[in-house]
Amino acid sequence: MALKRGLSGVGVQRNRSSGSRLPIAILVFFSVLAPLGFFVGRGLYISDQNSIQSDSSKQNVDWRERLALQSIKSLLTKEVIDVVTSSTADLGPLSLDSFRKGNLSASWKVIGVETSVEDNATSQSNQKATDFKQETSQVKEGKVLDDDHSHDTPAKTLRRQLREKRREKRAAELVQQDAEATVKLENAAIERSKAVDSAVLGKYNIWRKENENDNSDSTVRLMRDQIIMAKVYVSIAKMKNKLELLQELLIRLKESQRALGESTADADLPHSASEKIKAMGQVLSKAREQLYDCKLVTGKLRAMLQTAEEQVRSLKKQSTFLSQLAAKTIPNAIHCLSMRLTIEYYLLPLEKRKFPRSEYLENPNLYHYALFSDNVLAASVVVNSTIMNAKDPSKHVFHLVTDKLNFGAMNMWFLLNPPGKAAIHVENVDEFKWLNSSYCPVLRQLETSAMKEYYFKADHPTTSGSSNLKYRNPKYLSMLNHLRFYLPQVYPKLDKILFLDDDIVVQKDLTGLWSVDLRGKVNGAVETCGESFHRFDKYLNFSNPHISRNFDPNACGWAYGMNIFDLKEWKKKDITGIYHKWQNMNEDRVLWKLGTLPPGLITFYGLTHPLEKSWHVLGLGYNPSVDRREIDRAAVIHYNGNMKPWLELAMTKYRPYWGKYIKYDHPYLRSCNLSE
Secondary structure, three states, X not given: OHHHHHHHHHHHHHHHHXXXXXXXXXXXXXXXXXXXXXXXXXXXXXXXXXXXHHXXXXXXXXXXXXXXXXXXXXXXXXXXXXXXXXHHHOOOOEEEOHHHHOOOOOOEEEOOOOOOHHHHHHHHHHHHHHHHHHHHXXXXXXXXXXXXXXXXXXXXXXXXXXXXXXXXXXXXXXXXXXXXXXXXXXXXXXXXXXXXXXXXXXXXXXOOOOOOOOOOOHHHHHHHHHHHHHHHHHHHHHHOOOHHHHHHHHHHHHHHHHHHOOOOOHHHOOOOHHHHHHHHHHHHHHHHHHHOOHHHHHHHHHHHXXXXXXXXXXXXXXXXXXXXXXXXXXXXHHHHHHHHHHHHHHOOOHHHOOOOOHHHOOOOOOEEEEEEOOOHHHHHHHHHHHHHOOOOHHHEEEEEEEOOOOHHHHHHHHHHOOOOOOEEEEEEHHHOOOOOOOOOHHHHHHOOHHHHHHHHOOOOHHHHOHHHHHHHOHHHHOHHHHHHHHHHHHOOOOOEEEEEOOOEEEOOOOHHHHHOOOOOOOEEEOEOOOOOOOEHHHHOOOOOHHHHHHOOOOOEOEOOOEEEEEHHHHHHHOHHHHHHXXXXXXXXXXXOOOXXXXXXXHHOOOOEEEOOHHHEEOOXXXXXXXXXXXXXXXXXXXXXXXXXXXXXXXOHHHHHHHHOOOOOOOHHHHHOOOOO
């Protein structure tokens, strides 16, 4: 106080002495120096306060981090913490997703290190989002100061407004770039979807018809799909006791089923089909809203699929059985023809039952054919087609062998319809006294109880197997089918003979086959194997050591139906003895199943000469895609398979090749209603 009073005393004295200078000095001080000192002091004070607050917040953050780290270390091992640390360090860039909603809060998501090609379009926006996050974090650190704007100066308020505008502009840019990146991604996805095969995804769904790429049966398929889904929802409606919806579904289901009927193409549908589809679509949409449950729908569809598969398997077995039955059944018209001819034959006097030119039967210089059949009409086609295409019919001799039941009919037909100048002879296989069970293994095996059980016992375990049905063919019980292995015994005076099946048609002169050099082989036949089918392993059981030691599984198979046999070489190599040996070994059917081709492959193994394929074209009884040019070039076409040309199940496009050799105006054919 003394100091202040002293100073003030001195000042008074100076003021008194200076006079008029004092008011000017005071005015200068308050107008210039005082405001400058105030702003400098205020700035220092604020900086000190900011540093103090930042230091205190940093200490608080460090204290929290240490506390959290101690808690984590007490729970996790050092190895786990290291893995988490390294994984966190490897995280990729961050992208802002909250700007889509106009929210500027720090809502971030982590994008993995592996990014697709489309992510390159958003890399710049992600980087700017990261920068913006850092800026907002810095803004948050000064939140304590920025929240209170009551004491801001006009200059500071202006700067704050500029910062807010800059942040809003940055946010708008990020949103725009993010939207552009999304559009690019969507366009890329659309392009990828165009590359997907639409046949896999389907052109329509069960709720609405797609107008794009309409197929001829798209409406039919849509209705079938609707019916399937209606059945699913019917079962679910019953389960959930939705009686009103159940009744509506059943009504629409019956309407759609009646409208669909047996239609397989859109052209077969009635005009009301479109209305039924719309009505069904509406009730299905209603059912989906009330009843849809992914688990339930999936379970019902799976159950329906399993039931359908069982039905398909059952129908396949039934179809196989019926087709085999139809293939081996003689049509009523042909049976009628055989009976009428048989009656006429036995009414003939004995002297009129003989064929002319019987002296040709053992002449080795002529062209001899062997034909074993119990079908009069089929045998007539073979003979007629051969004679009509022969250059010199007078040099051809036909040896027919049939059974006792058809012996009279076969004789009567060719007595009434002689083959021109060619010679013909008909024999009864039951009159071959040398063909008995003591000589022929097949006859002996057919008399065993095991074979009778296999063929005739209905409840036999194997009778249900569709693969065995064709081997229960009645023809395998007939010696007509096995007589081909006894040709030298049937025709001891002949050197060569051409064997023909009764389901073939001859289209060209066959005399050239007698001049083919078989090169010491016994059998001349056309091979049937391709790259990987119709080889020996298809017919023989190579798990049996007798088969695997003696035969090559990749050896090429060949066809019965048109075979030129050298009977001299046959006798030298004792072909019939080889056949008997293997037939005896197969008494329990472990080497091959029943039939004549497997034992033929074994018997003539290494003894078959391959003929040109144009001699013999096969498949007209089962293959609908045989090349027509091959058929036209073929010398013999073969209807091997179940679809024989005399059956109703024959393929229509192949029937004319066979039918043109039948005289449908014949009185016997007309009386039995045989027509084209």
